[in-house]
Amino acid sequence: MENNRPSAHLKWNNRNEEIKSQAGNSIREIERIIVNPIFDNQSFFKQMGEPVSIDGEIKNRYYYGDNYNLLQVLAKSKNERKIDLIYIDPPYMTELDYHSRISVGTYSDIRHINRKAFQDTWEGGLDSYLDMLYSRLRLMRQVLAENGSIFVHVDWHSSHYVKVLLDEVFGRDNFINEIVWCFGGGGSSRKHFQRKHDLIFWYSRSSEYTFNPQYRPYTSGTVQRGLTNVKGDRYKLNEEGAIMQDWWVDINKILSPTARENLKFPTQKPKELIKRMIISASHSGSLIADFFAGSGTTAEVCNELGRDWILSDSSKLALQTSLYRLLKSGSPPFTIVTGEKCPENYGQGELVLKKPVFRKSDKSGWLMELGIESYCPIKENKRPFSQDFSSDIEFWELDLDYNGEIFNSHYQVMREKQRFKDPIALNLLVHVPEKESYKIAVKVYDVFATHTMAVVTFEP
Ligand SMILES: C[S@@+](CC[C@H](N)C(=O)[O-])C[C@H]1O[C@@H](n2cnc3c(N)ncnc32)[C@H](O)[C@@H]1O
Structure with missing residues (x-):
């Protein structure tokens, strides 16, 4: 130059x-x-189709x-x-x-x-x-x-x-x-x-x-x-x-x-x-x-x-x-x-998932009911948990088979019309293939623009 x-x-x-x-x-x-967005805010347990392949x-x-x-x-x-x-x-x-x-x-x-x-x-x-x-x-x-x-x-x-x-x-x-x-x-x-x-x-x-x-x-x-x-x-x-x-x-x-x-x-x-x-x-x-x-x-x-x-x-x-x-x-x-360094705030809030319930599906595999038990934008915030926490969530994502490294977003749950005002679904019914255990990750993007992820392993 x-x-x-x-x-x-x-x-x-x-x-x-x-x-x-x-x-x-x-x-x-x-x-x-x-x-693969889910906009449905009425039926709590709307059955979702197969998650699309992420490969x-x-x-x-x-x-x-x-x-x-x-x-x-x-x-x-x-x-x-x-x-x-x-x-x-x-x-x-x-x-x-x-x-x-x-x-x-x-x-x-x-x-x-x-x-x-x-x-x-x-x-x-x-x-x-x-x-x-x-x-x-x-x-x-x-x-x-x-x-x-x-x-x-x-x-x-x-x-x-x-x-x-x-x-x-x-x-x-x-x-x-x-x-x-x-x-x-x-x-x-x-x-x-x-x-x-x-x-x-x-x-x-x-x-x-x-x-x-x-x-x-x-x-x-x-x-x-x-x-x-x-x-x-x-x-x-x-x-x-x-x-x-x-x-x-x-x-x-x-x-x-x-x-x-x-x-x-x-x-x-x-x-x-x-x-x-x-x-x-x-x-x-x-x-x-x-x-x-x-x-x-x-x-x-x-x-x-x-x-x-x-x-x-x-x-x-x-x-x-x-x-x-x-x-x-x-x-x-x-x-x-x-970059190499993980960005700050991948986990600033407190996110608790519900213990999933498994039911036999008509197809092969399971129907898994899962959802968010509670979310608080700041850890150790003493605010009592209630359904109100849902208004703190802008959207959330779901990885049905978390590999511990890359979050594979199979579903994204969003409000249908009013970005911050409609109710947002907190529970889902998803179809999963039969396995001995499932490692599930959920990531919440909240209205303060902080991002929090929770990972849990379950056996049906
Ligand atoms: C003028 S705004 C761009 C608006 C955009 N054209 C739109 O339609 O929304 C400038 C953006 O540059 C970002 N920015 C500033 N410095 C940056 C940097 N060094 N690396 C990456 N992004 C940067 C800011 O965070 C901000 O979002």
Whole structure:
């Protein structure tokens, strides 16, 4: 990189050229999920079909942890598939802490909860922000396919610095577009014009890259006038519409708190926005990465468009929101991976399972009744156990044959409609093959975004 650096480039205090090797520096699989959600909240013991097989290749991956670690592993690995398109929406240096506010419980017993999402505050100011981004962008270039593209989404806080960094890392010749995404709504100022756009910088790895032009409807004025009359046949209106330019005004932010898409993750981007970039610069089957995943918008869009994906985020709330989104939208299988060190809070609460009851099934094997006896988000909390604890649970998962290492999620139990308000089923009746003993694992994701797992072994 050093040799390719343009003579005009960005300098900051203690600019670090080294790619530091972090402790951990490897990834391991901790969970594989075949999406098989149970939404039923009425019949406690609804009989479930056979659990689907969890073996076989799983293409989609979520990395929980600092993306620097993941990027290093991807960059070093000889077997990893190169990435066709990277979209990142990193912190913008806003100097804010982001929270997610939700209301949980039934209408007579409603609680308001404020959950930490992520921090965009920088002790070392702009210098440390640039250090963070520079080291990661260089690794992103290494993991990008020769004909791949990267889209970097920022706003006025950092955009001018980031553009210069991108020129250096990807090369000025590989700059393709500065997309201006304009939106409305929210706040007003008497001191300056409203700041109502973000910037998305598009760079390619080389001059060979994919571009599928996009179209927008003609304005009513253009349609009425028609271009043919003015300029002749060569300028006839296109059937697809007008070719899209680099300023986008037709997609708004997710403003309404009740919008279907709104997952209450601050800074969540609309699916339409990400869809446009992915369609424009990749093909069906391409591998897409989003290293600052937030609520997981990119993964859902990839599923809808038939792309494979790698996502990462270091925030527990981001992981949980993405999981919820993927389960709810019926995602293809995916795995959760993490660094060597097990993430904190895999077991922060207190989860007690019921002793299962086994009944002979009509088919071969058993029908097993199992459920959650109690759950408390904080260990040793003296609150008396009651059915109320169910309102602390956002969703839970079940592994019917826990192997002691990887949680194989056979079923996921969720609320049908209102994410935090409907009752959630706490008991299940599942069909299991005949065995001498069963090692069952249950994992609870609670409304405070802490995750707790309980493992028990039973004999019928
Ligand atoms: C602006 S948000 C992304 C929002 C996302 N585009 C969406 O649609 O929901 C930035 C995300 O980057 C994550 N993040 C910040 N630093 C990170 C790091 N070093 N490694 C992984 N994730 C990081 C934060 O936790 C946060 O979820």
